[in-house]
Amino acid sequence: MEEIKMNGNKRIVQVGINGFGVMGRLIYRLLDKHPLIDVVKINDLAPKSTLDYLLKYDSVHGRFDKGLENIEYSSESNPKNIFWQGVDIVVDSTPDLKTYEHLSKHLEQGAEYVIRTSPLGGNLEKTQTIIQGVNDNSLDLDNYRILSLASCTTNCLAPLVKLVKEFCQKTRNSVEDLDFVTVHAYTNDQAIKDSAHSSDLRRGRDVNNIIETGTGASSQIELFFPELKGKIFGTAYRVPVSDGSVLELRVKTRNGFSLEQFNNFVKLASENDLKNILRYETLPLVSSDCIDDAHTCIYLESAAQQLSNNKVKLGALYDNEFGYSSKIVDLIKLIEQKKFDPIRTTFEGYRTEMTVEAEGPYGPDCDDWDELNYQDVVKCLKNLETKNNWKFEENKTGKAQGDGTLYTNRGMYKIKIGWSGKYVTLLDQKGDTMDLSGDRKNHDFVRGEIGNEFHKELQKREIEYTDEDREWDEAMEMSPDDHE
Structure with a gap:
């Protein structure tokens, strides 16, 4: 690993x-x-x-x-x-x-x-909680290394609350109260038959009951919408279904609230900002219809009701297993894009040149320093494809000078090949040269592997060199740190 x-x-x-x-x-x-x-x-x-x-x-x-x-x-x-x-x-x-x-x-x-x-x-x-479609733009991977996606219920509720708030702002309205109920599939935290439970007596009852229990979604919502503190309340019921849950949200606003206009607002969001997060559904569905749906909120038009001029009831489904897991995977993908895409992050900001000289054991004052030509260097780099499972892509720019990209198991490097193959320079993907103070062990390993390949090629030419040079060469073979 x-x-x-x-x-x-x-x-x-x-x-x-x-x-x-x-x-x-x-x-x-x-x-x-x-x-x-x-x-x-x-x-x-x-x-x-x-x-x-x-x-x-x-x-x-x-x-x-x-x-x-x-x-x-x-x-x-x-x-x-x-x-x-x-x-x-x-x-x-x-x-x-x-x-x-x-x-x-x-x-x-x-x-x-x-x-x-x-x-x-x-x-x-020291942690950050992220909800896709709500605050994922604020993901801060430089300052937080422990992350959470809250709960599956919060992932269904938060996009709806966001839309309610945005709709109220658009219509010069404001939220007075939010009450929600989640009817949730049972989990392995519950008992199959009546038994003791460590934190909730009701969860210790037979799974075939309808069991009222607590939900932390109210307090979690306040992390994203602190202005709603004291205005949102929730209840959870565990029911004997293996997967697929229902959310009901009741909204009370200061002024009139048009359900028809809000439905259009939700549908538009489902096709734009909340695409792949919230799905707008016109058919009357049941809980099992959401199983294996990657959306964390399936808004049910058929469940929405206008209760009074300023009160509405909204309904949604969510796969509390698959939908939530899908958003965990989306967060992993987001981290991959932000932190591990080498085109954007490999060796960013480095300034110190790192070269590998193709002069073998001969020393800087010897006339044989240019014994390897351009094609020899390319050949050595290609040899590493078989030896180390690396990949070198050549981009030749002239008769005796060129460049390319070397993909290794320690990182990705830009390669500049000097005149007559005298040396190669390793740079980052942006073209800046690298700072050996950062991740030096990996850089020196790559540098040493290239240097060793050059030396093997030079030795094939059977140029005589002294015992002192041979000792220096053997030391270089053993330690990449000596390739300087």
Whole structure:
């Protein structure tokens, strides 16, 4: 996991999943065919063979043809013992790790970012909560490395609340009260038969009941719309269906509220800013109709009612499993685009030149420094394609000078080949030269591999050199740091 993987000229983002329950398995399925994102490790307390079986056979979401044969697996309950070195993003979908103090252990063990698949608890100052279509434009990956998408209910509710507020602003109105009810499919936090529950007596009752329980969506909404604090209230009911949930939102405004105009407003948003997040549905659907729908809010025109001049009832469906997992994957893709796209971020801002001289063991004062010509250098770079599974794309600009791009497992480099093949210079994708103070180990490794290939080519020419030169050359073979 420690090496950087490339797909052509793109860096592959490596993902680990801690907790391979329903969410973890759906996220794995959704990422399976993504060309630039790989799930490389899973940590779960269940045996790997059991996880493999559950991945392939899902009672709600159907069959999945691939297993976990090539995935690294561990079974650690303490995040301090999970080795994430080389993993870019850890998705944590365990029941208990919900605070910065707990989740930061993943960062200490090598992860670059952590995404939590539930609302965060404790001190939120060092974390950021994102809702697609609501505040994803404010995603700050430089200052926050632990992220959350709140809850599945909040992901359905927040886009609706946003539209209500925007519609009120457009019509010179204001929100007075918001009340919502979610009728939610049961989860594995509930009991099948009556038994004790650690936090809610009602959740310990037989799953075939309609069970009123708490919801944190009210307080989560206030994270995005602080002006609604004290104005939004919610209730949740767990019902005996395996997937697919319903949301009802009642809105009271200061002035009159036209449901017909609001429906048109929602439909327009579903085709523009909230596309792929909110779907506008005219047919009268039931809860199972939303299963495997990636939208987090399916607005039901048939469920909307004008209760009075300034009161309306709105309705929506959401797949509390697949829809939410899809937005976790969308966040992973967004991180990939913002932080791991090498065209935008590889070696950005570096200023110090890094060269590899093609003079082998002969020393700077020897007449044989130009023994390799342009084509020799290109040949050496091409040799690395077979040896290291790298890729060199040549872009020749003249008879004796040219450039190209070298894609390696340690990064992507612009290549400038000097006159007569005397040296090559490694630059970043923007054309700026690189600063060896940043990630020097990886840069020197690439530099050393190129230098070694040059030396092998020079030695084929059987030019005599001294014992002192030979010792210097052998030292260079052993340590990339000596290629200076």
